[in-house]
Amino acid sequence: MFGALRSPRNIVFGSGQRASLPGYAAALGHKVLLVTDQRMAGEETFRILESGLREAGLSVSTFAGVEAELPAECLVAGVAAASDFGAEVIVGIGGGSCIDAAKVIALIAAHGGAISDYYGEFKVPGPVLPLVALPTTAGTGSEVTPVAVVADPHRAVKVGIASPHLIPVTAICDPDLTLTCPPVLTAMSGADALVHAIEAFTTAPRSALTNITLEHVFVGKNAMTDSFAMAAIGNIGRSLAAAVKNGGDVRARADVMLGAMQAGLAFGTAGTSVCHAVQYPVGALTHTAHGLGVALMLPYALAFNREHALADIATIGRILEFATKDDDDAAAADRCIVGIADLLNTIAVPRTLAEIGVKSDDLPWIADQALAANRLIKNNPRPVDRAGMDLLIAAAFAGDLAMLTTNTKHAKAI
Ligand SMILES: NC(=O)c1ccc[n+]([C@@H]2O[C@H](COP(=O)([O-])OP(=O)(O)OC[C@H]3O[C@@H](n4cnc5c(N)ncnc54)[C@H](O)[C@@H]3O)[C@@H](O)[C@H]2O)c1
Numbered sequence: 001m002f003g004a005l006r007s008p009r010n011i012v013f014g015s016g017q018r019a020s021l022p023g024y025a026a027a028l029g030h031k032v033l034l035v036t037d038q039r040m041a042g043e044e045t046f047r048i049l050e051s052g053l054r055e056a057g058l059s060v061s062t063f064a065g066v067e068a069e070l071p072a073e074c075l076v077a078g079v080a081a082a083s084d085f086g087a088e089v090i091v092g093i094g095g096g097s098c099i100d101a102a103k104v105i106a107l108i109a110a111h112g113g114a115i116s117d118y119y120g121e122f123k124v125p126g127p128v129l130p131l132v133a134l135p136t137t138a139g140t141g142s143e144v145t146p147v148a149v150v151a152d153p154h155r156a157v158k159v160g161i162a163s164p165h166l167i168p169v170t171a172i173c174d175p176d177l178t179l180t181c182p183p184v185l186t187a188m189s190g191a192d193a194l195v196h197a198i199e200a201f202t203t204a205p206r207s208a209l210t211n212i213t214l215e216h217v218f219v220g221k222n223a224m225t226d227s228f229a230m231a232a233i234g235n236i237g238r239s240l241a242a243a244v245k246n247g248g249d250v251r252a253r254a255d256v257m258l259g260a261m262q263a264g265l266a267f268g269t270a271g272t273s274v275c276h277a278v279q280y281p282v283g284a285l286t287h288t289a290h291g292l293g294v295a296l297m298l299p300y301a302l303a304f305n306r307e308h309a310l311a312d313i314a315t316i317g318r319i320l321e322f323a324t325k326d327d328d329d330a331a332a333a334d335r336c337i338v339g340i341a342d343l344l345n346t347i348a349v350p351r352t353l354a355e356i357g358v359k360s361d362d363l364p365w366i367a368d369q370a371l372a373a374n375r376l377i378k379n380n381p382r383p384v385d386r387a388g389m390d391l392l393i394a395a396a397f398a399g400d401l402a403m404l405t406t407n408t409k410h411a412k413a414i
């Protein structure tokens with residue numbers, strides 16, 4: 001058995017826990033830079049958090065210039081804000097974009113250089129400024145993960161910086177902060193979290209080579225990430241549709257936020273795979289949300305991987321209660337794929353790449369770019385060659401799950 005987990009020093013979860021921010025920030029330094037976007041900066045909740053920090057005797061400055069997709073200019077402005085202020089602690093408040101921005105600002109403020117110097121795995125040379133993260137979406141899990149995803153003006157597709165040094169010291173997950181998320185945001189960010197949990201649970205296990213955790217940020221499915229992935233799948237599956245339907249359902253909001261954080265713990269060590277590899281070029285082409293793109297791909301990825309991760313997909317089907325313990329693995333896996341496709345349909349995730357504006361001429365470029373994301377591709381339980389990637393993308397383009405099945409009986413079943 002092999003297990004590994006990368007995680008924050010502190011994770012607090014629950015309604016009202018945002019009030020613990022001053023205590024956690026004060027433990028890390030005196031000058032606190034809040035990193036957020038215009039929307040959040042205009043909220044009463046934000047003003048209360050800001051004044052709470054001041055009342056605790058801390059010196060506070062706010063950078064509210066985070067923009068969707070994290071263009072380099074907004075990050076450069078954030079770094080300047082941190083250095084002008086002499087920030088000692090960086091607090092990211094907002095969706096995944098704001099938390100990822102906080103990570104990059106904490107990195108460049110500590111080590112200098114260009115953002116592109118740190119693309120890839122293990123390029124960050126040492127600790128960054130201490131980070132506290134307060135997510136306001138239940139989705140990316142960025143509050144607990146070692147990754148920041150940024151846009152590069154010289155590249156068509158978004159790129160990742162992955163280093164354990166980017167993990168926030170403290171994650172404060174207060175589901176009350178997600179109550180203002182509109183249904184589409186709730187659906188797409190929650191679906192991102194479900195994909196994180198499922199991809200982490202189905203990544204190819206690696207042989208537990210000594211030093212694997214020192215040489216790779218993402219080390220594949222293992223005993224510790226599995227327990228968080230399973231908990232996440234249960235929490236998100238139970239309540240995502242309810243949170244989308246009724247945004248004021250505090251119980252559902254809490255389940256989805258807890259699940260999103262647990263999914264972050266799972267994929268932050270295990271990694272993600274083909275859904276994420278395909279979303280990066282699809283998102284670049286269609287300007288659709290990250291969560292929408294990964295969720296659209298999920299049923300196709302599961303069908304593609306069915307023979308190589310049968311027991312795991314069957315387990316997911318049972319956790320989600322699409323299958324029972326009386327179903328054998330083959331039946332449970334098929335019910336899982338159909339059940340997930342239905343769940344995603346209920347929360348209005350588009351079913352095909354064609355529906356979101358991809359053209360058939362785009363498919364070879366999408367396949368090239370997806371295959372180039374080697375850190376994600378190598379995690380997939382079924383080895384992915386060019387022909388396999390073409391098939392997966394063609395099926396998702398056409399909305400034809402049966403294209404991915406290997407025998408007639410199974411094709412009929414799903
Ligand atoms: N670092 C990671 O581990 C990781 C993992 C997955 C995705 N990502 C990245 O995270 C980003 C997506 O993050 P996201 O899905 O959280 O969305 P987001 O941060 O891009 O926010 C989307 C929009 O929702 C608004 N918003 C956020 N919280 C809200 C609330 N409570 N009420 C109303 N509106 C709110 C924002 O202001 C913004 O306009 C992408 O850039 C993606 O690449 C990062």
Ligand SMILES: [Fe+2]
Pocket residue numbers: 140192196276290294
């Ligand atoms: Fe994601």
